[in-house]
Amino acid sequence: MATHNLLLLPGDGIGPEVMAEVDRLVAFLAKKSKVEFKTEQALCGGCSIDKHGTPLTEEVLAKAKAADAIIFGSVGGPKWDKVAYEIRPEAGLLRLRKELDLFANLRPAICYPALAEASSLKRELVEGLDILILRELTGGTYFGEPKEIVTLENGQKRAVDTTVYTTHEIERIARVAFDLARKRKNKVHSAEKRNVMKTGVLWNQVVTAVHAAEAKDVELQHILADACSMQLVRNPKQFDVIVCDNLFGDMLSDQAAMLAGSLGMLPSASLGAPDPKTGLRKALYEPIHGSAPDIAGKGIANPIAQMASFGMALRYSCNMVKEADLLDKAIANTLAQGYRTADIMQPNMRSVGTTEMGKAIVTELERLIG
Template sequence: MTDLLLLPGDGIGPEVTAQARRVAEAVAPDLSIAEALFGGCSFDARGTPLTDEVLAASQAARAVLMGAVGGPRWDGKTPRDRRPEAGLLNLRAGMKVYANLRPALCFPALADASSLKRHVVEGLDLMIVRELTGGIYFGSPRFIEDLPGGGKRAVDTQVYTTAEIERVARVAFQLARGRRNLVHSAEKSNVMDSGLLWRQVVTDLHAREFPDVRLEHILADNAAMQIVRDPRQFDVL
């Protein structure tokens, strides 16, 4: 079994993953490390951004490290279902990696390097948990069609199920238990039915399994403003 599968991809990806490999080999020389084509370079060589063989290798590996996908070379010139980004979405779905963890930390020595003032960001320790395999990226139908009177119409569908919401919310609550015990759940329940379901499911899950964790609901646009105004108020978002 491969311990670490590297998918360097495009752009800066190969440069970044090459250095990650140097570190991995230095600190864990017994690791089994493999590498495979992914993204635009895979499309150029294989006609698809993610081959069945690479997806199977990713599913079998203990860990996968991806570099980057896409670039101007493929923009507007490659069918949408074979663009580098399509490979990324298919990799997420195939590996069932539904919870994207995005930590935001401010190290004291870098506080003055932020575009926000030091007193706003100093000591920041925020964990953003992003749902990754549901929602508008994966919903159907999706299409662009010609209108009878001229022009076009584009449709993307936002879809979430109870199970999809519960599993990513569960990750957020579990993380909060090891941090400051606070979760903010961000959605658009004021104007979107998918946001309303999100709020209902998160509320029910919290009551059943995580009553010890403090839960706050926040609209997504307000969350964006609050992150800039006072990011330290958040623990897990």
């Protein structure tokens, strides 16, 4: 019997509420499939600051390195706005990404047919939408040095964020983009700002070189990042895989999420390089929504992004592709049956809370598995 060791880090805000529905999924699949899930929960983010004075302890980091996959909730909230920048809740997540070298962030934007009307765009623009944004996650503006705010001689302040990329960093994310495209519609858009940024010039050159040497079978188009943002609103279905740096990937993926109706709908996967011996990747799976402190504890949060993030873990870390496909179908069917949390509520639909939505999806998954 295959065994998968999962580290669950619910975090702050609505994190523990939506993670409880992952627990429900794990318990169901453990009974229905020939696999064993060993799960452990730990603190990360603001909750860890409250207890340990740091958003990520060395003990939890060690557990993360030993796990087959990390299922992450969300971190942060107004409670920790005044803590030192170095120990802010988000620093824990950033350290996990850096220490595990999780350089490839996969963010799908899928518009379920039942939610086409929930999008801010017209139905014909988003119905059937299936985009994958691939964000480089461990370099660029978020990690470049120097990163500082200094006081000048005249009393004014100057802030500096450095954007840095190497050939190697761009090559490896480009390879992932082309590999993913081969399993989809075989098209990659590389979004960069080569017209004003030197990192954009290098990004363009390296992606072009990798394509010419290793991926001529995949269609490649370059697009300026700001033009890509515009086209996501104008004609989103022209895209298949979009690969971009850390900063642009952060912004473009949130924009694409709203095409699907709600940030509460979409998962993500952060993957490292394959282990030379086992071929397995370090991986962290998380919804792209935040901790939503304004609704925390009310039982109304949408658990779909968290549950779908676990689905990505089934696909990329557990080699349970069939189960991942069935979970995706169970989510689509549950939405088609009219179940809606507050963030995606529509007229004449059934308003449910976090727990009821999670139960409905697992019930539908049980029906599909039989």
